[in-house]
Amino acid sequence: MPKFSEAEKEKIRLEMMGCAHRCFIDKGLKSTSIEEITSSVHIAKSSFYVFFESKEALYLELLDLEGQEIEKKVWPKVEKAKDVRAAIKAYLHAMASELESHVLTQRLITNLEEYKMVSRKVNPQYSATQTLRSIVPLMAFIKKYKAFNELIDEDVEVIAGVIRATLAMIIHKKDVDKKIYPKVQSLLFDAVANELTKQS
Structure with missing residues (x-):
């Protein structure tokens, strides 16, 4: 799993939240995939868990x-x-x-x-x-x-x-x-x- 600097992590996290917010509004939680969120910031699907415990936890944070x-x-x-x-x-x-x-x-x-x-x-x-x-x-x-x-x-x-x-x-x-x-x-x-x- 790649290592991110703190500045990179903060930037990627905010971008993922922005993408997820748009997707959750447009399609709802169930139809939004983790891969869709991670691909928006060009990271692997497995790296999602560096930033959020789960898709549901991200939804609740928003x-x-x-x-x-x-x-x-x-x-x-x-x-x-x-x-x-x-x-x-x-x-x-x-x-x-x-x-x-x-x-x-x-x-x-x-x-x-x-x-x-x-x-x-x-x-x-x-x-x-x-x-x-x-x-x-x-x-x-x-x-x-x-x-x-x-x-x-x-x-x-x-x-x-x-x-x-x-x-x-x-x-x-x-x-x-x-x-x-x-x-x-x-x-x-x-x-x-x-x-x-x-x-x-």
Whole structure:
């Protein structure tokens, strides 16, 4: 196996991540081969493991990077909300906006099938703490307001499921007239926020 200098390793690693990100978006994890990723940087397939533990670990690392970007933009907006109803609406609007440009996370939020396939092959503790950045803070947010008795009497997982299902409307954006989509989205987000919160 060839030896790489630290500078070479860093350059190759970043290039492999760029190629993998494009492939995962275009074709998904299952249809992207390790050889496709390594050939993009002109190294042998066996050298892949110098840089990443597995294809799934690489996928999760890319999700984690997207998650960090999203967290920085979404949660400050949520924290500025005056009450839980406004906070849910802020979360939905901010997350929907971010999902437009973060396709891997969009896939995670709207369809867990690929994520489940990945998580079966990696350390569960790693996947729970490092890659569900868009889900773990949401669960903490729901638990906090449940403790304040400001959300409906349903399990945390049920409330999170409703919020995630609402975000799935992004994959149906093409099915709604683009002129009315913002109004449809806003009305849906308002309805969900009202339904999940206790009426004062």
